[in-house]
Amino acid sequence: MIRKIIKIDENKCNGCGACAAACHEGAIEMIDGKAVLTREDYCDGLGDCLPECPTGAISFEEREAPAYDEAAVLAAKQKKAEGQDMAPHAGCPGTRIRQMAHPNTEKSPSHAPAGVSHLGQWPCQIKLVPVNAPYFSGAKLLLAADCTAYAYANIHEDFMKGKVTLIGCPKLDSVDYSEKLTEIIRNNDIKSVAILRMEVPCCGGLEMAAKKALQESGKFIPWQTVTVSMDGKILED
Numbered sequence: 001m002i003r004k005i006i007k008i009d010e011n012k013c014n015g016c017g018a019c020a021a022a023c024h025e026g027a028i029e030m031i032d033g034k035a036v037l038t039r040e041d042y043c044d045g046l047g048d049c050l051p052e053c054p055t056g057a058i059s060f061e062e063r064e065a066p067a068y069d070e071a072a073v074l075a076a077k078q079k080k081a082e083g084q085d086m087a088p089h090a091g092c093p094g095t096r097i098r099q100m101a102h103p104n105t106e107k108s109p110s111h112a113p114a115g116v117s118h119l120g121q122w123p124c125q126i127k128l129v130p131v132n133a134p135y136f137s138g139a140k141l142l143l144a145a146d147c148t149a150y151a152y153a154n155i156h157e158d159f160m161k162g163k164v165t166l167i168g169c170p171k172l173d174s175v176d177y178s179e180k181l182t183e184i185i186r187n188n189d190i191k192s193v194a195i196l197r198m199e200v201p202c203c204g205g206l207e208m209a210a211k212k213a214l215q216e217s218g219k220f221i222p223w224q225t226v227t228v229s230m231d232g233k234i235l236e237d
Contacts, residue, residue, distance in 0.1 A: 004045040005065045008035050012057035019049035019058055024097075024123065024130045025073050041069040042076075046183070048127050051175050070132060077130075098122040099135050118160040126168035126177050129184075136188035139164040143181070143210050144196040145203045146172070151232045152196075159196055159226070170205030177206065181213035185221065193223040199235060 008019075008028075015033040027042035028035055028049060035057070037043060045068065050058050077097055099121050121135045126143075142163040149155050149167070168177055184190070195210045197203035207225055214223055227235040 001064070001067055002062055003065055003067070004060055004062050005040060005043050006037060006045070006047060006049060007059050007061045008037055009057045009059070010034050012055045014055050014057075016054060018052040018054065022049045022052040022128060024048060024128055026076060041066040042073050044068045044070075044073075044131065046131070046180055048180075051127065051173060074132065097130065097133055097135075116156070118156040118162070119165055120160075121164055124165055124167055126166045126180065127173055127175065129166055129180075131180065131183045132187055135164050136184060136190065138189050138191060140191050141166065141184075141193045142196060143168075143193065143206060145169060145198050145206050147198050147200075147203075148196045148228050151198060151230065152228045152234075153232060155196075159194065163194070168206060169202075170209065171202040177209040178212040178216070181209055182216045185213055185217040185219060190219075190221055193221055195223070195225040197225065197227055199227050199229050 006027075013034050015030065015035070017030050017035070019035050020028045020030050023043075025039075025042045025044055027037055027039045029038045030036070031038070043065075045060070047058075047060060050060075100117075100119065121133070123129050140163045142159055142165045144155070144159070144165060144167050146167055146169040152158070170177065185193070193210060193214060195207050197207050210223070214221060229235050
């Protein structure tokens, strides 16, 4: 089939490995100091690796290629998670799919431990998170701008508790998140979407991407936007 897939220019590749770490599908491997697309059927064509390449060695092309095999990708990830694949992990450990259990504080909030984390999964960066992951099933999604975690002191308790948290900065990442967010919402049972942004204009890119994704997903899902001021207060509409 003819489809969009990545292309790696070996002459431009400096062997840094950033693309292999960013490829949450495992389609890219480092071979003899160069990035190589070893599994075309693992490449989803979304291009999370593109913004990570410091030399511009990665681009898109449309050509004959095997269809993206989501089932094979998920099976490979599950195999690694179960420890059946003993090959060393070539990328950042933070790109591995992982869910964390936290103390149940819903029934007894007065006995909740102070300062408990409510981050329930890894990865949490929008550009690293896989389109399909077990933790998206029935999830309440929080899309948070990077800076909100530093501006709003009680973000874990007030916003992250009970949600799958995805963070990003459209200004620093220089990427439109809407395509990936559309796929996440369209392909998973997402119950609601909350957008937590700063009052600065560049955060509008995150809000616009989320709204576009909700619209293009074809689903009617409850959503809301909350804006945090520069001094850490919630701004009322």
